[in-house]
Amino acid sequence: MHAFARLPVFTPYLAKRLHRYLFKSVLSFRCNVNYFLRRIFSTMKGTLCCMLAICLAIASCTKDKTDYEAELDDSVIEHVEFQEAVTISSEGYNIRVEALNGTFYKGYNEVRLQVTNASGSVEHDISAVTFLPINMASDGRENTCPHQHTLLYHAEQDYFSGYAVFTETSENVHVWELQISLTVAGKTSTARQAITVRPQVNKNLSMTSFVGNDNAQYVIALVGPQKPTVSENELLAGIYKYNEPNAASANRLEFAYTPVNGYTLQLDPRMPEPSMGNHSSPNNKDLLQQANGLYRGIVNYTMTGNWTLNFIMLNDKGQIIKGTVVPGDFTPGVVGVKSALHIDILF
Amino acid sequence: MLMKRLTLSSLLLLICIKAVAQTDSTTHIEAVTVRGKAKKKMETDMKISVSVDEFLASSESISFIKRGAYAWEPLLNNMGMERSNLTIDGMHIFGACTDKMDPITSYLEVNNLATVDIASGQSGNMHGATVGGSIDLKRRNTAFAERPTWSGAYQTGFEFNNKQVFNLGNVSFADQRFVFDGSASFRKAGNYSDGLGNEVRHSQYTKLNSAVGMAYKTGRLSSVRVDAIFDQAKDVGFPALPMDLWLSRALITSAAYKQLFDDGIVKAWDSKVYYNAVEHYMDDTTRPENLVHMDMPGWSTTYGLLSNLQLQRGRYSSEVQLNIYDNVSIAEMRMYPQDRSNRTMFAYSWPWVTTRYAGLSLDNNWALSDKSQVNLGGSLGLHYNRSKYVEFNRIFHPGAPQEKTRALPSIHASYQLQLNHIHFSAGTGYGHRAPSVSEGYGYYIYNSFDRYDYIGNPDLNNEVSYEVNASVGYRKEKFGIDVKANYFHIDQYIIGRILSLGSPMNYQSVGVKGYTSLDYATLFNVSIKGDYHLSHNVHWNALLTYARGQDDRGGNLPFIRPLSYQTALHYSRKKLGIQTSLNRDFAQAHFSPEFGEDRTAAYTIWNVSADYRFAFKPCTATIQVGVENIGNTYYSTYADWGNIPRMGRNIFTSLKVNF
Known part of the structure; x- marks a missing residue:
C-alpha cells in the first residue's frame, strides 16, 4: 500500500481496484475449483449412470441365449398321461380304453383298460380280457395289426395293459374297430366299437412296414424315446412279423402278427441334411430283444434336427432280412444315403 | 525365480523404487499405485503407438498364434492360453469364443494399461493355478496428488498398409482425496496386403474401448477404487477362419478397497470384488463360399474376489492372496439347413459350464544377504466344474460325471545371487492345472488349423508340471548379457488325438479329435538377451530365443517357436531418435504334421523408424514415422493359423501428446 500511497489521486481508487481484482481472482479461482469439482462429480454421476446403463445393456445381452428346454418342448410334444380314448359298453360293463393323450395314433400305442360294472365301481372279478384291433379294407375283408391279444392285469393300479401298432390312420379309408372280450365269472362277452386313428405327428414314434428278403411282411414301430434330447437315448422298438393266414384257423386275426424273437436291429443314425455331410454319432448300440419282447438299443x-435311423435287420440266424449298409464317408453338400430300411425322426 | 518378473518391467521397477524413495507423507498409496507412472513404457522399441498385442510381442517369453490382424492368442513359454493365467489386475476373465478368437488381451487397449507383469512357470501362481506362467495386465491407476492435477495423453496415427486409423485419448485428475482416470480409444483398419501386394481379405477390424476409474481416499491410509472397462469390437475379419466376428463386447468392472499400515508386519491389504461379462458373436454371412450358415454365439460371465496381504519384517517379505471366482461359459451353435423351411440344428459347444475356483497363494522372500535371496511360494486351490447339459458330454464319454472337483497344489522355490557384475538365479517348481472349459467340456469345437472337431473329456486328469529354470547374466556399464532357460516336464499333458469314434459336424472338418492326456510332454525354452552402448548415442540390443517341445514319443508339439532372433540399433541425439530392427525366424524344423503344421520357411523382417520429441507448454509431443517389413517380404510365421501371410510393407505414422 505504501507505494500506492504516493500516488496522490488514484491511489485509493487503484488500491481498491487492485484489492478487488486480487480478491475476485482468488474468489474466482475458488469458484473455479468448486466448479471443477462440481463438474467432476457430475461427470462422475454421469459416468456412473453411463456405466449402469452399459451394465444393463450387457446384462441383457445383444443376442438372447437359446432356451434349450423350451425349444425341445416346442419341437416335440411329449404325452405322459393316459386319458380315455374310447369307452365301450358291453353287457352292463363299461370298458374304458385309455391311451396317451386319449388318442390312438398311427404306430405304437400302449393301451390300458379299466372295466366298471353297472354300479359304477371297478369290476375285480375279471379272469381274462382279450383285445383285438380290426381294420376293414374297402372290400370288406377284416384285417388286424400288431397287438397284444391277451391283456396283462396290473393289480396294484387295477388296470389291464397291452398295445396296438396301428399301421394306418383312419383318414386313409381304413376303418378301425376294437373288439374286446371280457371273461367275468366264466362268462365271456364281446363288444366291438369303431375308433379313430390319427396320424402320429411325433416322428420319434414313427413306424415302417416292409417285406423282408424272406418274403415275410414286417412292421417296425418306435416305442421310445418320445422326446429325444441331444444325448445318449435309449431307443425302444417293436418288431412284428405278419403270419400268412392259415385257412383252417378260425381266429386267424389273433395270430396274424407276432413279435419276432431273437432278431437284431443294427443301427446307424445319421443326419441326412446335405450340409451335415452324412454326420453320425458315436457309441450307439444295436437293438436287441429284452425280456418284455421289445428291442432296446x-x-x-x-444335435437337434433331422436324423435318419438306418437299420439292418438280422433274423435269429444272423441272416439279413432287410437293410443296406450306408456309406460312412463324410460327404458335405450331399444328401445322406439312407438304408433300404430306415426311419426318419426329428426333434 | 519366484519373482522372476521377466519383463518389460525390470525398468519399471527401477522407476517404482525411485518413486517410492521420493514419496513424502502423502505416501504409501502412491507407492503402491505408482505403477501408473510407468505408462510411458506401453510402447516397443520400434513404435511409440502400439496395440496390446504388439506390446506383448516385444517380450521374449511371449509368442502369438495369429488368426488375422486382430486378437492374437498369446503363448507364454510356448504354451497356450489354457496353460497360463491371463488376468487383468489379478481379475480372472475368460473369453467367450470357443475358437480362442477373443483372448482377454483383445478386450483392453494400451491407453488403459500401465504395464504387463509376466511371471514364468509356477512363479505365476499368485492369481491361481498355472503351468506356463501368468500374464497380468495392470491397468492405469493414477496416484493421489498433493494439489489438483490434470494429466492426459492423446495418440493418433495412421498405418498405410491396412489403412489403420487410431485415436487414443486418456485423461486423469488427481487431488488429495479423489482420482479420476478415463480413457477412450478407437481403431479402425481395413484389409492388409501381404508381401506380394495381394489383399488379405477379411482382415479388417474396428475396435472401441473406453475405461473409467475413480478412487476416493477414505482415510490417511485407505482408499476405495471403482473401475470399469467397456470394449467393443465389430466387424472383425479372421482370414484364417471360415467365419468372422460380427460383434464382441466386454464389460469389466471392479471395486477395490486398499488399506495400508504404518507399523506392524502387515504393510498393505488390498481387496477387490469384480464382475465381468463377455459376449462374442461370430458371423459367416460374409463368406458366401460357406456351405452351411451357422450362428455361434458365446457368453462368458465371471464374478470374483481377490484379497491380497503384503507383509514385511526386516529382510523377510511375503505376499498372501486369496483368489475366488465363478465363471459360466456358454457357447451355442445353430446350423441352418439348406432348405430353410427345415428345422435348424442346434447344439451347445460349451454346455453351460460353470468353473469355480478358490485358492490361497503365498509368496515368501528372504534376503539372505545384500547379495542373495531366496523365494519360496506355493498355492493350493480347489477347482470345481459343472456342466449343466452334461448329456452332451456323455455322448462321447458315457457316464461322465456332471460335477468334478479337483485340488490344485503348486509350489516353487528359487535362489538369486548378485555378485559384482554377475547375477545368477535357479529355481524349481511343481504345479497342477485343471483342464480348460474346452478341454473338459468342449463339444465339436472346430479347429480350422488341423481341421478337426474337438471333443472335451470331463474325466481328464490334472496336468502336472515339474519345472526347473535358471538364468545367468553379466552387466558392466556398457554391456549386458542375460541367458535364461527353463525346462518343463508335464505329466498328463492334454492334447487332441484323433478319435475313431463319431464323425465331423462342421462341414469343413475332416474328423473328430478328443482331448486326451499324453503320458508326458517336455518343453524347453532358452533366450539370450544382450545389449551394448556403442556410444552415448548408439545403443544395440539383441535377443535370441529357441524352444523345443516334444511329446512322450519324441514327436513334436505344435506351436513351438523355431530358433529366432530380434536385433535392434537405436540412435538418439537430443530430441531425435532413430531405430532399426531386424527380426528373423529360422525355418521351423520341428513341426507337427499331426496338428496341421507344415514346415514354415525362414524369413527376415527389417523395420526402421524415426521419432522426434518436442515441447509446447504444457504439452510434450512425439511424432514418429516408420516402416515395417521394408523389404516387403512375403512370409507367414510358424503360428499363423492356416499359413495366412503376414502384412507386407507398412508405413506407420503416429503422434503422441502428453500433458
Whole structure:
C-alpha cells in the first residue's frame, strides 16, 4: 500500500481496484475449483449412470441365449398321461380304453383298460380280457395289426395293459374297430366299437412296414424315446412279423402278427441334411430283444434336427432280412444315403 | 525365480523404487499405485503407438498364434492360453469364443494399461493355478496428488498398409482425496496386403474401448477404487477362419478397497470384488463360399474376489492372496439347413459350464544377504466344474460325471545371487492345472488349423508340471548379457488325438479329435538377451530365443517357436531418435504334421523408424514415422493359423501428446 500511497489521486481508487481484482481472482479461482469439482462429480454421476446403463445393456445381452428346454418342448410334444380314448359298453360293463393323450395314433400305442360294472365301481372279478384291433379294407375283408391279444392285469393300479401298432390312420379309408372280450365269472362277452386313428405327428414314434428278403411282411414301430434330447437315448422298438393266414384257423386275426424273437436291429443314425455331410454319432448300440419282447438299443443324437435311423435287420440266424449298409464317408453338400430300411425322426 | 518378473518391467521397477524413495507423507498409496507412472513404457522399441498385442510381442517369453490382424492368442513359454493365467489386475476373465478368437488381451487397449507383469512357470501362481506362467495386465491407476492435477495423453496415427486409423485419448485428475482416470480409444483398419501386394481379405477390424476409474481416499491410509472397462469390437475379419466376428463386447468392472499400515508386519491389504461379462458373436454371412450358415454365439460371465496381504519384517517379505471366482461359459451353435423351411440344428459347444475356483497363494522372500535371496511360494486351490447339459458330454464319454472337483497344489522355490557384475538365479517348481472349459467340456469345437472337431473329456486328469529354470547374466556399464532357460516336464499333458469314434459336424472338418492326456510332454525354452552402448548415442540390443517341445514319443508339439532372433540399433541425439530392427525366424524344423503344421520357411523382417520429441507448454509431443517389413517380404510365421501371410510393407505414422 505504501507505494500506492504516493500516488496522490488514484491511489485509493487503484488500491481498491487492485484489492478487488486480487480478491475476485482468488474468489474466482475458488469458484473455479468448486466448479471443477462440481463438474467432476457430475461427470462422475454421469459416468456412473453411463456405466449402469452399459451394465444393463450387457446384462441383457445383444443376442438372447437359446432356451434349450423350451425349444425341445416346442419341437416335440411329449404325452405322459393316459386319458380315455374310447369307452365301450358291453353287457352292463363299461370298458374304458385309455391311451396317451386319449388318442390312438398311427404306430405304437400302449393301451390300458379299466372295466366298471353297472354300479359304477371297478369290476375285480375279471379272469381274462382279450383285445383285438380290426381294420376293414374297402372290400370288406377284416384285417388286424400288431397287438397284444391277451391283456396283462396290473393289480396294484387295477388296470389291464397291452398295445396296438396301428399301421394306418383312419383318414386313409381304413376303418378301425376294437373288439374286446371280457371273461367275468366264466362268462365271456364281446363288444366291438369303431375308433379313430390319427396320424402320429411325433416322428420319434414313427413306424415302417416292409417285406423282408424272406418274403415275410414286417412292421417296425418306435416305442421310445418320445422326446429325444441331444444325448445318449435309449431307443425302444417293436418288431412284428405278419403270419400268412392259415385257412383252417378260425381266429386267424389273433395270430396274424407276432413279435419276432431273437432278431437284431443294427443301427446307424445319421443326419441326412446335405450340409451335415452324412454326420453320425458315436457309441450307439444295436437293438436287441429284452425280456418284455421289445428291442432296446442306444442312439446318440449329437444335435437337434433331422436324423435318419438306418437299420439292418438280422433274423435269429444272423441272416439279413432287410437293410443296406450306408456309406460312412463324410460327404458335405450331399444328401445322406439312407438304408433300404430306415426311419426318419426329428426333434 | 519366484519373482522372476521377466519383463518389460525390470525398468519399471527401477522407476517404482525411485518413486517410492521420493514419496513424502502423502505416501504409501502412491507407492503402491505408482505403477501408473510407468505408462510411458506401453510402447516397443520400434513404435511409440502400439496395440496390446504388439506390446506383448516385444517380450521374449511371449509368442502369438495369429488368426488375422486382430486378437492374437498369446503363448507364454510356448504354451497356450489354457496353460497360463491371463488376468487383468489379478481379475480372472475368460473369453467367450470357443475358437480362442477373443483372448482377454483383445478386450483392453494400451491407453488403459500401465504395464504387463509376466511371471514364468509356477512363479505365476499368485492369481491361481498355472503351468506356463501368468500374464497380468495392470491397468492405469493414477496416484493421489498433493494439489489438483490434470494429466492426459492423446495418440493418433495412421498405418498405410491396412489403412489403420487410431485415436487414443486418456485423461486423469488427481487431488488429495479423489482420482479420476478415463480413457477412450478407437481403431479402425481395413484389409492388409501381404508381401506380394495381394489383399488379405477379411482382415479388417474396428475396435472401441473406453475405461473409467475413480478412487476416493477414505482415510490417511485407505482408499476405495471403482473401475470399469467397456470394449467393443465389430466387424472383425479372421482370414484364417471360415467365419468372422460380427460383434464382441466386454464389460469389466471392479471395486477395490486398499488399506495400508504404518507399523506392524502387515504393510498393505488390498481387496477387490469384480464382475465381468463377455459376449462374442461370430458371423459367416460374409463368406458366401460357406456351405452351411451357422450362428455361434458365446457368453462368458465371471464374478470374483481377490484379497491380497503384503507383509514385511526386516529382510523377510511375503505376499498372501486369496483368489475366488465363478465363471459360466456358454457357447451355442445353430446350423441352418439348406432348405430353410427345415428345422435348424442346434447344439451347445460349451454346455453351460460353470468353473469355480478358490485358492490361497503365498509368496515368501528372504534376503539372505545384500547379495542373495531366496523365494519360496506355493498355492493350493480347489477347482470345481459343472456342466449343466452334461448329456452332451456323455455322448462321447458315457457316464461322465456332471460335477468334478479337483485340488490344485503348486509350489516353487528359487535362489538369486548378485555378485559384482554377475547375477545368477535357479529355481524349481511343481504345479497342477485343471483342464480348460474346452478341454473338459468342449463339444465339436472346430479347429480350422488341423481341421478337426474337438471333443472335451470331463474325466481328464490334472496336468502336472515339474519345472526347473535358471538364468545367468553379466552387466558392466556398457554391456549386458542375460541367458535364461527353463525346462518343463508335464505329466498328463492334454492334447487332441484323433478319435475313431463319431464323425465331423462342421462341414469343413475332416474328423473328430478328443482331448486326451499324453503320458508326458517336455518343453524347453532358452533366450539370450544382450545389449551394448556403442556410444552415448548408439545403443544395440539383441535377443535370441529357441524352444523345443516334444511329446512322450519324441514327436513334436505344435506351436513351438523355431530358433529366432530380434536385433535392434537405436540412435538418439537430443530430441531425435532413430531405430532399426531386424527380426528373423529360422525355418521351423520341428513341426507337427499331426496338428496341421507344415514346415514354415525362414524369413527376415527389417523395420526402421524415426521419432522426434518436442515441447509446447504444457504439452510434450512425439511424432514418429516408420516402416515395417521394408523389404516387403512375403512370409507367414510358424503360428499363423492356416499359413495366412503376414502384412507386407507398412508405413506407420503416429503422434503422441502428453500433458
